[in-house]
Amino acid sequence: MLGPFIAGCHRIRHFVREHYLNDRPHALLWLAKCYAIPNSMYACQIWRTRFMKQGSEFDSPLQTAHLCFLKGVLSVKRSVPNWAVLRESGQEPLQFYWFRAAAKFFNSLLSGSSSLLKKIVHADIALGATFRKCWTAERQTFLDSAE
Numbered sequence: 001m002l003g004p005f006i007a008g009c010h011r012i013r014h015f016v017r018e019h020y021l022n023d024r025p026h027a028l029l030w031l032a033k034c035y036a037i038p039n040s041m042y043a044c045q046i047w048r049t050r051f052m053k054q055g056s057e058f059d060s061p062l063q064t065a066h067l068c069f070l071k072g073v074l075s076v077k078r079s080v081p082n083w084a085v086l087r088e089s090g091q092e093p094l095q096f097y098w099f100r101a102a103a104k105f106f107n108s109l110l111s112g113s114s115s116l117l118k119k120i121v122h123a124d125i126a127l128g129a130t131f132r133k134c135w136t137a138e139r140q141t142f143l144d145s146a147e
Contacts, residue, residue, distance in 0.1 A: 001040075001061070001062055002061060002062060002065055004039040004040065005036060005039050005040040005062055005065055005066070006065065007039065008035050008036040008038075008039035008040070009032070009036050009065075009069050011035065012028060012031045012032060012035055012036060013028075015031065016028055016031070025073050025074060025075075028073045029070075029073060029089050029090065029091070032069065032070070032073070032089075032091070033090070033091060036066075036069070037066075037091070037094065037097055040062055040066065040094055040097075041097065041098065041101060051063075051095050051098075057093045057095055058082050058093070060094065060095070062094055063093060063094050063095070066091075066094055067082050067085060067086075070085050070086070070089050070091065071085055073089070074088060074089065106121070106136075109121045121136070124136045128140060
């Protein structure tokens, strides 16, 4: 899951060197938000909901790589608090972007015109009542714990 994100970061750094933008960290931050974060969404289906629980925002290896990239762009020490780096760079934890994409996907399945997709979602919801490892059961557990 790190491959596409790391590749996106390398492409950004190459672009920045090629266009002499090294002294413009805000350009790197915008490029990261527009290019590296969508590349990190490639692996969002394997993050699951355990990384979305409060206190585990920074447990994902992908989030660690994201923070290392941001700290490098901002030229700060690795000991700088993660939340401060995210706020200063105008970014959110990657789990926020994943959750937003997952909610949009789930809602589009339920509100779409395909009766087959609606049946599949309802079957997965029914499966979640007995099998706690299916996606909708994990999603519901997360939503219940957030309330």
